[in-house]
Amino acid sequence: MKGSLKIFTLSLFVLIIVFFIASYVISISKKPVLTDEDRKTAPGQFIELSKGIIHYELTGSQNGETVVLIHGFTTPSFVWDYNVDELKNAGFRVLRYDHYGRGFSARPDVAYDRDLYDQELIELLQKLNIKLPVHIIGLSMGGAISVIFADRHPEMVYTVSLIAPAGFPVEQSFAIKLAKTPIIGEYIMAVVGDRVVLSGVKKAFVHPDKLPEYENKFKVQMQYKGFNEALLSTMRYMHMDQLKDAYQRLGKQNKRVLLIWGRKDMILPFSKSKDAKAAIPNIEFHAIENGGHTVNYENPEIINPILAKFLKNK
Secondary structure (H helix, E strand, O other), rough: HHHHHHHHHHOOOOOOOOHHEEEEEHHEEEEEOOOHHHHEEEEEEEEOOEEEEEEEEEEEOOOOOOOOEEOOOOHHHHHHHHHHHHHHOOEEEEEEOOOOOOOOOOOOOOOOOOOHHHHHHHHHHHOOOOOOOOOEEOHHHHHHHHHHHHHHOOOHHHEEEOOOOOOOOOOOOOOHHHOOOHHHHHHHHHHHHHHHHHHHHOOOOOOHHHHHHHHHHHHHHHHHOOHHHHHHHHHHHOOOOOOOOHHHHHHHHHOOEEEEOOOOOOOHHHHHHHHHHHHHOOOOOEEEOOOOHHHHHHHHHHHHHHHHHHHHOO
């Protein structure tokens, strides 16, 4: 009897392991690799950098100062769709791009750490022969990248605008902690990663009217291999919640810095705006009463005039 129970338990254990392995293999094999043929459907341009192809759009007056729009953790450069024209009309040259691993950019198998995102922007500016210094506007993780970039390369940056920026510690959910665990994280992101990521997209909005079109644009990048892997690697290696020192150093530079934060932000709490203001005492701050996390996309009629006025106020 005991022997039969042992065999049954062992068999059940083996079946469970086989199930998990099979579900993982099926999940990672069903997504195709992003190809040049797929990129033909994308607007904008492409350029080869050291880690692969970057999808970007450069538009506006060639005589204007350049504004660089830096997107966040999951949403590629379409998140600026309702901001580009306003900045162009204000006389600026506007550059936006998809980070490695997102949108139509390459998905290299590397550590997605601070150095990667910093080097990505340096190479892009150099290859496109962008006149320096530039204005940088960063949303969420893009805010963290903006602070890192301005801290490391102050001579390359004119002004810094931060929209609900990452950089300070926030309470991490159990799911995120679990995802950072080796092997377990790979399994979670492969099997249920798409559902988890899309649930976060919904949390970024206060009002649902623009959510359907946003989701449709967002899902395009998810159909290709490497997206969830890039997110997982970023979670493990970017350490975007540990930037207090970089913020403080930026605060000591003789630079104009703008901070915009929605009071109803459910991704990065509005209360974190206090940390940014403490680190950069002279920061220009705008609290958006009914704004969520992607306030620039959801409320461009409020955000665009703030950005244009700040950038033109020399």
